[in-house]
Amino acid sequence: MMKVQFRQIGMTFGGTRVLDDINLSVTEGEFICLLGPSGCGKSTLLNIVGGFLTPTEGEVTIDGERVTAPDRRRIFVFQERGVFPWLTVNQNVGFGLVGAPKKERDERVAHYVNMVGLGGFESSYPRELSGGMKQRLEVARALAVNPDVLYLDEPFGALDSITRLQMRRELLRIWQAERKTILFVTHDIEESVQLADRVVVLSARPGRVRRIVDIDIPHPRDLSDPRYIQLRDEIFGEIGLAHQI
Amino acid sequence: MSSRGLGHRLLPFAGIAIFVTAWHFAVLRSRSGLLPTPWQTALAIGELARKGLLVKYVVASLFRVTWGYLGALVLAVPTGLLLGLWRRGEVALNPLLQLLRPISPLAWIPIAILWFGVGDLSAMFLIFLASFLPLTVTAMHAVHNIEEVHLRAGINFGLRSRELVREVIFPAILPQLIVGMRITLGIAWLVVVAAEMIAVNSGLGFLIVDARNAGNRYDLVVAGMVLIGAIGVGLDALMRSLERIRSVSWGYATE
Numbered sequence: 091m092m093k094v095q096f097r098q099i100g101m102t103f104g105g106t107r108v109l110d111d112i113n114l115s116v117t118e119g120e121f122i123c124l125l126g127p128s129g130c131g132k133s134t135l136l137n138i139v140g141g142f143l144t145p146t147e148g149e150v151t152i153d154g155e156r157v158t159a160p161d162r163r164r165i166f167v168f169q170e171r172g173v174f175p176w177l178t179v180n181q182n183v184g185f186g187l188v189g190a191p192k193k194e195r196d197e198r199v200a201h202y203v204n205m206v207g208l209g210g211f212e213s214s215y216p217r218e219l220s221g222g223m224k225q226r227l228e229v230a231r232a233l234a235v236n237p238d239v240l241y242l243d244e245p246f247g248a249l250d251s252i253t254r255l256q257m258r259r260e261l262l263r264i265w266q267a268e269r270k271t272i273l274f275v276t277h278d279i280e281e282s283v284q285l286a287d288r289v290v291v292l293s294a295r296p297g298r299v300r301r302i303v304d305i306d307i308p309h310p311r312d313l314s315d316p317r318y319i320q321l322r323d324e325i326f327g328e329i330g331l332a333h334q335i
Numbered sequence: 336m337s338s339r340g341l342g343h344r345l346l347p348f349a350g351i352a353i354f355v356t357a358w359h360f361a362v363l364r365s366r367s368g369l370l371p372t373p374w375q376t377a378l379a380i381g382e383l384a385r386k387g388l389l390v391k392y393v394v395a396s397l398f399r400v401t402w403g404y405l406g407a408l409v410l411a412v413p414t415g416l417l418l419g420l421w422r423r424g425e426v427a428l429n430p431l432l433q434l435l436r437p438i439s440p441l442a443w444i445p446i447a448i449l450w451f452g453v454g455d456l457s458a459m460f461l462i463f464l465a466s467f468l469p470l471t472v473t474a475m476h477a478v479h480n481i482e483e484v485h486l487r488a489g490i491n492f493g494l495r496s497r498e499l500v501r502e503v504i505f506p507a508i509l510p511q512l513i514v515g516m517r518i519t520l521g522i523a524w525l526v527v528v529a530a531e532m533i534a535v536n537s538g539l540g541f542l543i544v545d546a547r548n549a550g551n552r553y554d555l556v557v558a559g560m561v562l563i564g565a566i567g568v569g570l571d572a573l574m575r576s577l578e579r580i581r582s583v584s585w586g587y588a589t590e
Contacts, residue, residue, distance in 0.1 A: 165491055172484040175585035176509070176582045215585060
């Protein structure tokens with residue numbers, strides 16, 4: 091079923107063309123990676139679909155409704171600094187559930203705290219957690235309000251490479267359990283091929299859709315699978331990089 | 336280990352001990368007859384306590400500071416929040432705030448007496464003036480320093496403006512606000528003493544001028560000064576303890 095529809099999105103900031111004629115259809119439950127070099131406007135695109143920016147041209151619709159403002163049915167996950175430092179782990183996860191009955195709230199908080207592996211840290215404050223734990227906390231806070239769509243803007247960019255790999259595995263596990271539609275912005279080619287159902291490759295400024303690559307490898311993905319390497323190298327080639335150092 | 340620990344704990348008192356000793360011998364040498372030795376100062380504090388003036392004056396000073404300061408806090412925090420969030424308001428009012436800030440609260444003493452007469456109200460008004468501007472400016476700047484991602488997260492979770500202030504903006508500015516509150520309380524304590532020298536007939540500031548005017552009782556003058564210092568340290572420690580609250584202490588972490 092069609093979930094998110096980008097129609098001829100264009101964006102100009104003070105005379106600079108940032109995005110041009112972006113068209114994309116995302117089906118429900120799909121994991122999409124928006125991939126492109128720094129400054130290609132991929133974060134701008136995510137902010138448009140998230141309702142934080144209004145495009146100069148075109149429109150985004152979700153379930154047929156035009157996006158005009160942020161909405162609690164679709165949660166934006168920032169890099170780990172998005173968690174509230176003045177709240178404990180439990181309070182952060184429960185942040186979006188203020189209106190809910192206490193019992194339901196407590197159950198949901200406990201469920202998602204455990205899902206992201208933060209059991210035992212319920213009363214800790216974010217500054218007592220590692221970067222990876224803060225990132226998981228933010229994902230749990232987003233999931234707790236049961237959104238249909240998650241927007242992730244280079245969520246693992248600030249983590250070390252080992253933690254980043256673990257976080258990808260965690261995110262896939264959560265996605266398979268919850269079946270949310272995910273739009274994930276990254277500039278990391280490997281990351282996009284490991285995670286996405288489809289990788290949307292954007293060009294340098296102004297960002298245009300160069301190509302959409304179907305990653306037809308089932309999860310869990312074997313990173314030495316010839317098909318994985320083939321798709322990865324195709325994207326490297328598409329971006330104009332030889333896969334050599 | 337334990338002796339080193341003890342020495343370490345006593346170290347902060349070394350400066351005070353040296354100063355008191357130097358003071359003692361300096362007074363003995365000068366033979367001025369007016370300045371008290373540390374011991375005579377301690378006796379003067381005892382005399383104040385016996386006469387019931389110690390508690391009376393300390394309470395009088397703290398009473399004025401408390402009400403003037405709390406009144407300023409209650410008005411300054413919403414004002415600072417409003418100006419921090421509402422750009423046009425800030426542009427319109429900030430020059431006025433900057434113009435008023437360098438005027439010492441003491442310069443307002445004649446006007447305070449004109450409006451409120453000699454009494455508690457004048458002193459409280461001066462404390463209010465001394466506290467209101469720094470607290471407003473602190474709150475305003477703290478709002479500017481809020482992380483954009485926190486505001487956006489609050490909006491994304493569907494908070495309306497009042498909830499956003501309560502759930503995100505206020506907790507986000509609290510660490511900086513508490514630092515401003517601590518500094519401002521220090522200023523308020525300085526101002527109350529000065530205000531009491533002129534505008535009222537009780538309190539530690541009054542004690543100091545009164546002791547000098549009524550028979551050059553410099554032992555009482557210095558006793559008043561010692562009390563002012565000690566209470567100031569106490570007030571500061573009280574405010575510092577707020578900084579250790581766990582939902583606030585994140586703001587002071589050096590990462």
